[in-house]
Amino acid sequence: MEPSRFEEGEFFAAITTSATRAILIGRRALIALGFPLLTRDYDFWIHGDDIAAFNKAVAIFELFPSRSPDEARSAGRYFLENDEKVDVLVARVVFTVDRVRVAFDDVWARRRMIEVSRGIEVAIPSLDDFILTKRFVARPKDAEDIRMLETLRSQEPK
Amino acid sequence: MSAPPRWNPPSPEVVERIRRFTERRLSAEEFDAYVHAPMSEAERREILESVAWFKKRYPTPEARLAAARRAYKQWAQGIPGAHQSRKE
Numbered sequence: 001m002e003p004s005r006f007e008e009g010e011f012f013a014a015i016t017t018s019a020t021r022a023i024l025i026g027r028r029a030l031i032a033l034g035f036p037l038l039t040r041d042y043d044f045w046i047h048g049d050d051i052a053a054f055n056k057a058v059a060i061f062e063l064f065p066s067r068s069p070d071e072a073r074s075a076g077r078y079f080l081e082n083d084e085k086v087d088v089l090v091a092r093v094v095f096t097v098d099r100v101r102v103a104f105d106d107v108w109a110r111r112r113m114i115e116v117s118r119g120i121e122v123a124i125p126s127l128d129d130f131i132l133t134k135r136f137v138a139r140p141k142d143a144e145d146i147r148m149l150e151t152l153r154s155q156e157p158k
Numbered sequence: 159m160s161a162p163p164r165w166n167p168p169s170p171e172v173v174e175r176i177r178r179f180t181e182r183r184l185s186a187e188e189f190d191a192y193v194h195a196p197m198s199e200a201e202r203r204e205i206l207e208s209v210a211w212f213k214k215r216y217p218t219p220e221a222r223l224a225a226a227r228r229a230y231k232q233w234a235q236g237i238p239g240a241h242q243s244r245k246e
Contacts, residue, residue, distance in 0.1 A: 143192035
């Protein structure tokens with residue numbers, strides 16, 4: 001099978017150019033911040049109204065959505081896949097394992113930008129919000145990531 | 159001197175079993191116990207040193223992301239089923 005035509009810088013550029021409200025979360029964002037981790041997936045949290053625009057932006061990489069926009073909005077998530085995989089959270093509100101309400105609009109308002117390719121910036125959550133997103137699924141590896149994020153935060157100037 | 163033993167990759171079944179174990183959802187209590195477990199000074203230092211090393215070796219987010227992609231590809235070549243897709 002032919003590998004897909006995927007180039008990471010172009011992928012991020014396509015998302016940025018589409019002007020979708022998309023926040024890079026998960027381990028790929030942690031890697032950008034400086035954590036030496038391995039991951040296969042790209043994880044994004046996007047605004048529920050931007051699903052079609054997001055899908056269109058990455059269609060050039062032959063990434064195909066697992067659900068229609070309406071189905072994705074109803075389920076709160078979907079993924080795009082070929083030999084790359086992009087997990088997309090689309091819920092407007094997600095609750096953490098201990099029932100803390102986290103709204104996309106609030107995380108979006110507090111987002112930080114990080115340059116992931118020359119002249120291309122993507123949104124990532126603030127450190128506090130990052131820790132909250134790691135409490136959505138609450139797997140052992142999310143707990144490990146929170147411990148690393150907390151350690152990094154402890155180094156930040158007060 | 160004898161040759162070092164050859165590394166045999168784990169079977170797909172073992173990989174799947176480990177994946178299920180590490181990707182399981184914890185209860186709020188289990189999760190908090192994990193997050194708030196005391197951190198030794200050695201663990202804290204190791205985290206900070208590994209971040210410092212990674213950022214020095216790959217000074218930009220772009221370089222870090224590219225390095226991680228290369229490392230994942232290399233790792234996945236030796237792990238059966240590493241590219242297997244998970245269900246939503």
